[in-house]
Amino acid sequence: MSHPIPRAAAVTAAITLLTSLAAAPAQAQADPTSQRQRDFTAAAKEFNVPENILLGVSYLESRWDTNAGTPSTSAGYGPMHLTDLREAGVAGTHHDEGSEDPRGDDARPAVHPQAGPPAPPPALQTVDEAAHLLRTDAQTLRTDAKQNIRGGAALLAKYNTDNNWYNAVARYSGSTDKAAAQTFADEVFDTIRTGTTRTTDDGQQVTLAPTPGIEVPQHADTTPKNVECPRKVTCESVPAPYQELPNDDYGNHDLADRPDSQKIDHIVIHDTEGYWANVLDLVQDPTYVSWHYSIRSADGLIAQHVPTKDVGWHAGNWYVNAKSIGIEHEGFAAKGTWYTEAMYRTSAKLVGYLARKYGIPLDRAHIIGHDNVPGTTPATIPGMHWDPGPYWDWSRYFDLMGAPLGGFGLPGSSLVTIDPDFAKNQPAFTGCDKSGSGTPCTLRGSEAVVLHSAPSESSPLLVDIGLRPKGTPSTMDVADIGSRVATGQRYAVAEVRGDWTAVWYLGQKGWFHNPRDARVAKPAFGWVVTPKPGLATVPVYGRAYPEPEAYPAGVTVQAITPLPYTLAAGQKYSSGGTVGSEYYWATTFDPANHVVVKGKLKYVQIQFGHRIAFVKADDVRIVPAF
Structure with a gap:
């Protein structure tokens, strides 16, 4: 039973309440x-x-x-x-774009298979x-x-x-x-x-907050025995067909015996430019091209298509194909879309497993994007692909592999690792909806740092003579990699002016804003290459092929064709290591006729522009960066 409060007491209580409210501090605003x-x-x-x-x-x-x-x-x-999916839309596969021959072997006719429009998944x-x-x-x-x-x-x-x-x-x-x-x-x-x-x-x-005691059910390992895959991820086998075709042709990869026949030096990261079901259909088509693995976006499921001992047709450069493993990721480079954490995690586990298995260094000289693969000759440079694009988070990816990028050199080092804050680094790219359209892309985090021809945001971008033989500057189109460095890549410092740093890039000084309170490049340890004394310039190559004398009878000698760039005296470029010269002669369906040609020539892999390149070891000095 309630009791009424006397009037005087009520007034006193009200005054007390008002006084206490007045005396109390204002309630803190929510952060x-x-x-x-x-x-x-x-x-x-x-x-x-x-x-x-x-x-x-x-x-x-x-x-x-x-x-x-x-x-x-x-x-x-x-x-x-x-x-x-209605809002996100559908794009075609990147293997249908440009003029790149995924196989990239001059000894065989180019392949340009057409996939047709992909069907969207209903789920x-x-x-x-x-x-x-x-x-x-x-x-x-x-x-x-x-x-x-x-x-x-x-x-x-x-x-x-x-x-x-x-x-x-x-x-x-x-x-x-x-x-x-x-x-x-x-x-x-x-x-x-x-x-x-x-x-x-x-x-x-x-x-x-951590919950240490949480438990999960135990599962039986369902990975097929013929699949090369790390533990604690789900892998399936979706084989790419090695099949004889009419007109003395075959598809869609080459049998080999790696690493006994050839060392595997690189893992190449791709995106599919299509959805999962369509991608699996394509890789099972004997008239199409191939890669070793695909990874699904939603859950990180891994499908293996080609044994790692064999050579896939994926990178547009036969030398790189013969010495690499190609991994496709369900996704789109040009549409400004983002890759899921689930896919990053399983991909990082797969790459870590493969790197350990084949002794591949966990760095950006050896774990490369398709966009880092060089053209084979001057004519092929414009058609080379540029996936997985500037929205692939290389820093996060290497963190997941336990091999973080950047921050390992001494202040003032003449070598730097590109390492921007992914979320805060938001270049104003264009053409995400349709490459070349000029429409601004949605501003969002990126691994890419844009280079200028002078220490000013208003100065033109650099010239990539391979992409633009007429010498016009590069653009901010999302597909234009002619004046762009990527997270984890290492470059030799050419000059520093205040908050601006220049690196050697395609024979030029490329400038980027690098203020003390927001570094986009960190000092690095490593080695750099520079022309030997007396050489004004040295040629740069897209592949490390042997000297003509190394080829046995019956194997066509492959031309050692320079790219349209030169490495000039006084310039320095980061070394990715010395490699032997090799060419894999595989032009027939019967692998008994395949030959690995190994020469006496030695090359040095360098970070020359956005893409890697090669120079002859006899042309350069390899010196430590200070």
Whole structure:
């Protein structure tokens, strides 16, 4: 039973309350940089999802980023990666663009297979399911981070049909492959176990506190015995056909016996420019081209197509093909899309496994993008591909491999490693919707640093005489790599003026802004090459082929053709190591007729422009960088 408060007492109480409110300090404003954390907390509570589960799933999809509203490589939007293929659209495969011959062997006719338009996968529409649950629209879920998080939480709650959050997380991956879905869930729960914290691409502070005791089910290893794959990831076999074709032709790769026949020196990172199902169809076509592995965006599933002992047709340069492993990643370079954390993680495990197996150094001289592969002759340079593009996060990738980039030299070193802050480094590229269109791309994080011809943002970009024989400057088109350095690449310093640094690049000084409080290049240890005394210039090559005398009878001598660049006296370029001269003669279906030609010539791999190149060891001195 309540009792009324006497009037005098009520007045006194009111005065006391007003006095205390007046005396109390103003309530502290919520920190705007932790709003995303509060959004996760609120959504977890609203839909009765454990907050660490919600945070863990989001981290494996987007690392809590918004990516400026652009879709992922599997059409996912926002921190929870809600997929909307209608909005993301479809692109064709990059193997159909330009004039690159993926095989890149002058001894055989060029191959330019056409894939046809890819069919979009029907499963990439979780945004509709989430919109139905929240009674909102797809656009809101794509563009509003808070609502996107609520949509992801609603889906997780719906998927938790047996009160088993591990199964709900596996289903959230969208994978139709049980083992791949479990791998995704295992990565989520590993992240929950260890915890993590970071600042997102839009400046939000988010923390996932560690939960050391969390457990996951044990699974049987389902990897086929013929698949070369690391443990704790899901791999399948989708073989590329080695098949005889009409007109004395065959496809779509070459049998070999690596590393006994030839050392494997490089791993080449590609993106598919198409969706998963279409890519698998292409690699199983004997009239198409091939690569060794593909990795799916949504869950990181790995498919092996060609044994690593054999040679895939993927890089557009036969010398590189014969000495590399090619890995395609479901994604798009030109559309400004982003690669999922799930795909980065399994790819990093695969590359680490292959690097250990074949003794490949974990650096950017040997783990290269397709965009770092040189043209074979002056005529092939303009048609070379440029994937995985400037939005591939090389720094994050190498962190996952336990081989972080940058920061290992002494101040004032004459060699630097390009290492910008990925999220803050946002070059104003154009042409993401359609290469060459001039339409500005959405500003977002990038691994690329643009070079200028003078220490000024208003100065023209550099000239790449191979891409533009008429000598016109490079552009900011997303596909134009003529005046661009990439994270992890090393360059010799040519000059420093205040906050500007110049490096030697394609025979020129390339300038970039490198202020003390926001370094985009870090001092490095290493070796550089420079012409021997008395040589004004030395030729630069796109492949390290043997001298003519090395070829046996019946094997056509391959021309040692210089590229249209020169390395001049006084210039220095970072060394990627000395290599022997080799050519793999493989022009017939019967591998018994294949021959590895090894010469006495030695070459040095250098970081010459955006792409690697080779110079003859007899032409240069190799000296330590100071």
